[in-house]
Amino acid sequence: MKVRTRFAPSPTGFMHLGGMRTALYAYLFARQHKGDFILRIEDTDQERFVEGATEVIYSSLKEGGMTYDEGPDVGGNYGPYVQSERREIYQKYAKELIEKGGAYYCFCTKERLESLKDDMGNVRYDKHCLSLSKEEVEERIKNGEPYVIRQNIPTVGSGTYEDAVYGQITVDYSELEDNILIKSDGMPTYNFANVIDDHLMGITHVIRGTEYLSSTPKYNLMYDAFGWERPVYIHLPPIMKDATRKLSKRYGDANFDDFVSKGYLPQAIVNYIALLGWCPKDNSEKMTMEEMIEKFSLDGVSKSPAIFDDVKLRWLNGEYLKAMTDEEFYAVAKPYIESSKVGTKYDNKLIAPLLRTRVEILSEIPDKINFLEEFGEYSKELFFHKKMKTDAELAKTVLPMIITAIKNVETFNHDGIYNALCRAAEENGLKSGQVLGIARVALSGTAVTPGGSVELAEILGKEESLKRLNFSLDLLNK
RNA sequence: GGCCUCAUGGUCAAGCGGUUAAGACGUCGCCCUCUCACGGCGAAAUCAGGGGUUCGAGUCCCCUUGGGGCUACCA
16 A cells, blocks of 8 residues: 655644654655655634745745645645635534444533533533434524534543554543534534544554644544544654753744754754654764655654754754855855845855855854954954964064065965965965964954965955055054 | 653663663864864763562663653644
């Protein structure tokens, strides 16, 4: 049988990283088995409707490299793929389930339910309406009385199933409640819609978070009542913000988009979240989507929660950056360079390569290069370097030679500048490092720069370089 | 509270009865070096606690402790 998995988010307006990972595993599993990956929108809670939220889901999956074979925007043979458009389907199956004794109408009011609260504040429905006669039910519906449809859970016995990652799970039916399947507005709840849709859409492997681990026996009861084959269940441990808090939008910054806009590469984010809760057999860390598809396996999926570590994400993102060619890096770095104080004043293609091994996320770029436009008064102490045996005094005597050397460079490029400075050092009995170091400080006026004096001079150009070198010489002579 | 479930360094984790308990991030040190990065080398750091089972337990069982989940007309 062809493997079919689905990702079924509710459109909240965000693509949460936890959801992103669930989608990823479902995608990897489907692709590995040459199966189908389906996107279904679970928007049965109309109070939580958010404008444009489905677009966020589409674009995030696309950016993350997870293409779905069927979905609201791509079609398919099992549609519609939006639950709010499947209302009639649920109604039909709900009635069928009632016929089969797996569900029943309930007219209980909020007040009555409230009176059922126990000392813990929990409501445990007492199956009050289960005993209503068919005639009475029809009568009350005809009278326009509001009602819901509840699942009829056995009072005795227990449900057992085999989860692909957690193993055998057994829950006593007495622990389960007669949940509402169809709300009074006619819409189904997750408890009902997921079962109906997963079956109707031919889902063979249900991949979702552990929050459903202990309620799955309820769903199996429905599969069994309908005479449908139960899917394989694959529950996933949560991603945590820290030891006690789940990573969630409540604490902010847990959305895919947020990370992308902070300068993380989509591939790096996807690669990193893949590692939270799954470890490939060969312990690979940096992997392409193709490699992940090949290596994915359920016995490598962890059972325990994983804490999201943005330090490691940064590292991985940096690895992706370092693996880029100069052209590729320039393409992603360009907007960040242009948004810095440097803007487009210099040749940004010269600046970009200096940044590649020096930033882990793109948003660090402006801070790294703003000094190019902040040249001015600085401390002479910057010329002091113990190991190179340089200080302000030496700089004062060397700078004029540097100025002359720079002035005489004919082709003002990396090699031309480098050769000129080295020659100047040699001719004056100095180590090239001493001259280069002094030049670097004199050109930048800062202690730390991405790249050395040669790169800086090339970026600044001959004219600006000479201007700065002379400024520095004046500073030293003060 | 009840039920389900999880537990190896600070973090992600390998391990699936016999290992000097991998690897990665981070941290620290050294090397390279015109600064900072990159790169290279090295170090410190883990089996939550207690009982069993076994010749032998991080690995199996039980309890304790701690964490997460469910207990909605949310998913």
